[in-house]
Amino acid sequence: MQGTLDTLLSADGSVDPAALSLQDTTFVVLDLETTGGAPDGGGITEIGAVKVRAGEELGVLGTLVNPGERIPPFITVLTGITEAMLAPAPPIEAVLPSLLEFLRGAVLVAHNAPYDVGFLKAACARHGHPWPQVRVLDTAALARRALTRDEVPNRKLGTLAQFFHAAVQPTHRALDDARATVDVLHGLIERLGSFKVHTLGDAIEFAKAVTPTQRRKRHLADGLPHAPGVYVFRAADERPLYVGTSVDIATRVRSYFTASEKRARMSEMIGAAARVEAVECAHSLEAEVRELRLIAAHAPPYNRRSKYPERVVWLKLTAEAFPRLSVVRQLADDGAAYLGPFSSRRTAELAAAGVYDAVPLRQCTHKLSTRTITPACALAELGRCPAPCEHKITPEEYGARAAIPFRTATYGDPEPLVEALMARIDVLSERRRYEEAAVIRSRLVALLRATVRMQRLGALTSIAELVAARRNDSYGWEIIVVRHGRLAAAATSPPKLHPRPTLDMARATAETVLPGPGPVPSASAEETERILAWLERPDTRLVETSGDWVSPARGAARFTRLLNRAEAGGSRRDSSVRSSVTARTDDGRSLRL
Structure with a gap:
C-alpha cells in the first residue's frame, strides 16, 4: 500500500479513501445506454456495471430498463435495443435501489463520466433517492492527460480499447462497454505509474485540469503533518514566498496542487517554490498568531494581508498648552492622548475631520506660546477655531471645550463627540444637503470605529x-x-x-x-x-x-448598534441620508441617524 499510516489517516483518525493505492481501491465500472438527449429529458434503457479490485472481478450488474417512452430510431440502429426488448424490462425506479447498493463503498468509473452520472442523479432526484457521495473517476479525462496524440488519435472508448488490447470491444451495449472500460482503466492505471500517480486521490486530481507545474511540484506536500499549524512555501534560496495556516497542514498544502486552486498568484508562487516548511501548533489560535508574526517579520511577496503592521498610524493629541491633532506612526509615553490604530493615514485623517466637526480644536500645526500672540488663520475668521493663537481663549477654556472631549473619548465616553456629529447630520438632512450629511456620517464611522476598537484592545492589554x-x-x-x-x-x-x-x-x-x-x-x-x-x-x-478585565461603563462599546447602522447606511450604493432613521445606543438611548 502506498504511503505511510499518517498519510492514510484523515483528520478524524479514519482511513482516507483518497490515500488508498489504486491497487487496493474497489471500482464499479459503469456504462449506460439511454434514449439520448439531456438527463432531465431522456431515459435510461440499459445499465451495465462491473465491480473490480486489484484486477479481480468481484461482481456484475446488468439489466435492460424500460424508460417509459418511445426509443428514437437512430438509438435502435446504434445499440440494437428495440422497444419490444424493453417492454418486459423493469422501470428505473425498480432498478435504482440495487444499483445504489452495488455502488456502496466503491469508486464509480465511467467513460465520459459526467454524462452517465448526470442520468443517474436525475433518476435519483425523480424517484426520491439521495445521491450517494461516491468518488468519480473519468477514464476519458485520464486518457486525455496520460496519452499523447501520437499514441491515439482520439479518446473514444473504441479507440482506447483497441490501444490497450481489451478482451471485450465496445458494442454500444452497456455490459460490453463496461467490460471494455475495465480493461481501459487497468491500462491507464499502469500508465499513471510513470506520472507518479499511485493513489486514488492522485488519480482524481490527475484527471482534472491541473497545470504541469502543479503536477511537477505536488511532491512538496509529501510528509507534512495532519495537524494544526502554519505552513511556509520557501524559494530555493530559503526566502519565504507565502505563509498560511490550517487545522490540517497536509490537506491544505495538498490543495494547492489540485484543480481547485485557480488563483494566478498562487500558480506563480508554486512555480517558484522549492519546499514547504510546516510548523505544528498546539491549536488553531496559536497557528493564527504565528502566521501573523511570520508575515509581519518576512513580508512574503505572495501574502496580501497583514504584511506591514508597522504601517499603522495613530491620532495624537499633543501635550501642550493648546493641544492639536497630528498623525504619527509611533506611540510614546509623553502625556499625549492617542487614538487608533488606523490601518491607513487616510482613515486617520477622516477620523480627525470628525473631531474637528465636533469640537473646536485648532487645525494649525505649529506650537503656540502662551506669551506670544500669533496672527490668526482663516478658520478663526470663519468661526471654526477659538483662535488660541491670539489668546482669545485661555488654555483652561480651550482644554474644556476642545481637548478634554477627545481625551475622554479615547478611554471613556465618546458621547460629546457623537452627539455633536449627530446634530450636524440632522441639520444637514433637514436642509436636504444629503451629500454633506453623508460625508459627516463617514467621519462619524471612522471616529467611532476607532474608539470602540481601542477600548476593546486596551481592556485586554492592561492585564x-x-x-x-x-x-x-x-x-x-x-x-x-x-x-x-x-x-x-x-x-x-x-x-x-x-x-x-x-x-x-x-x-x-x-x-x-x-x-x-x-x-x-x-x-x-x-x-x-x-x-x-x-x-x-x-x-x-x-x-x-492578574487583574480585572473590564470596559468603561459608559464607554464606546455602547454605541456599537449605532456604528453598525451607520456602516450599513454608508455601504449602500446611494450614499445619501434621505432615509433618516432612529438608532439606539446599547444603553437604550435614541439617536437620529
Whole structure:
C-alpha cells in the first residue's frame, strides 16, 4: 500500500479513501445506454456495471430498463435495443435501489463520466433517492492527460480499447462497454505509474485540469503533518514566498496542487517554490498568531494581508498648552492622548475631520506660546477655531471645550463627540444637503470605529496575565496564556487527563512580556483581536487573571448598534441620508441617524 499510516489517516483518525493505492481501491465500472438527449429529458434503457479490485472481478450488474417512452430510431440502429426488448424490462425506479447498493463503498468509473452520472442523479432526484457521495473517476479525462496524440488519435472508448488490447470491444451495449472500460482503466492505471500517480486521490486530481507545474511540484506536500499549524512555501534560496495556516497542514498544502486552486498568484508562487516548511501548533489560535508574526517579520511577496503592521498610524493629541491633532506612526509615553490604530493615514485623517466637526480644536500645526500672540488663520475668521493663537481663549477654556472631549473619548465616553456629529447630520438632512450629511456620517464611522476598537484592545492589554481554556473536539483542553494582549504560550491538554499540569507548564515556559504605552504595547492590533475573538467564544473559560478585565461603563462599546447602522447606511450604493432613521445606543438611548 502506498504511503505511510499518517498519510492514510484523515483528520478524524479514519482511513482516507483518497490515500488508498489504486491497487487496493474497489471500482464499479459503469456504462449506460439511454434514449439520448439531456438527463432531465431522456431515459435510461440499459445499465451495465462491473465491480473490480486489484484486477479481480468481484461482481456484475446488468439489466435492460424500460424508460417509459418511445426509443428514437437512430438509438435502435446504434445499440440494437428495440422497444419490444424493453417492454418486459423493469422501470428505473425498480432498478435504482440495487444499483445504489452495488455502488456502496466503491469508486464509480465511467467513460465520459459526467454524462452517465448526470442520468443517474436525475433518476435519483425523480424517484426520491439521495445521491450517494461516491468518488468519480473519468477514464476519458485520464486518457486525455496520460496519452499523447501520437499514441491515439482520439479518446473514444473504441479507440482506447483497441490501444490497450481489451478482451471485450465496445458494442454500444452497456455490459460490453463496461467490460471494455475495465480493461481501459487497468491500462491507464499502469500508465499513471510513470506520472507518479499511485493513489486514488492522485488519480482524481490527475484527471482534472491541473497545470504541469502543479503536477511537477505536488511532491512538496509529501510528509507534512495532519495537524494544526502554519505552513511556509520557501524559494530555493530559503526566502519565504507565502505563509498560511490550517487545522490540517497536509490537506491544505495538498490543495494547492489540485484543480481547485485557480488563483494566478498562487500558480506563480508554486512555480517558484522549492519546499514547504510546516510548523505544528498546539491549536488553531496559536497557528493564527504565528502566521501573523511570520508575515509581519518576512513580508512574503505572495501574502496580501497583514504584511506591514508597522504601517499603522495613530491620532495624537499633543501635550501642550493648546493641544492639536497630528498623525504619527509611533506611540510614546509623553502625556499625549492617542487614538487608533488606523490601518491607513487616510482613515486617520477622516477620523480627525470628525473631531474637528465636533469640537473646536485648532487645525494649525505649529506650537503656540502662551506669551506670544500669533496672527490668526482663516478658520478663526470663519468661526471654526477659538483662535488660541491670539489668546482669545485661555488654555483652561480651550482644554474644556476642545481637548478634554477627545481625551475622554479615547478611554471613556465618546458621547460629546457623537452627539455633536449627530446634530450636524440632522441639520444637514433637514436642509436636504444629503451629500454633506453623508460625508459627516463617514467621519462619524471612522471616529467611532476607532474608539470602540481601542477600548476593546486596551481592556485586554492592561492585564499583566490572563489564562483561558476551551474544550476541543477530542475533549481535551486548548490553553492560552496572554500577557498584555500578546499570546505568550499555547498548549493542549490531552483528553481524560486533568489540564492543570499542562497549564502550569505553559505558564512556566511562557514568553516574558513587558508593558508599554498605548492600547497595543506588546503585540499587533490584529493579534490581540484574534485573541479577543477566541476569548469571547461562549465555550471559552477564564481560568486565572492578574487583574480585572473590564470596559468603561459608559464607554464606546455602547454605541456599537449605532456604528453598525451607520456602516450599513454608508455601504449602500446611494450614499445619501434621505432615509433618516432612529438608532439606539446599547444603553437604550435614541439617536437620529
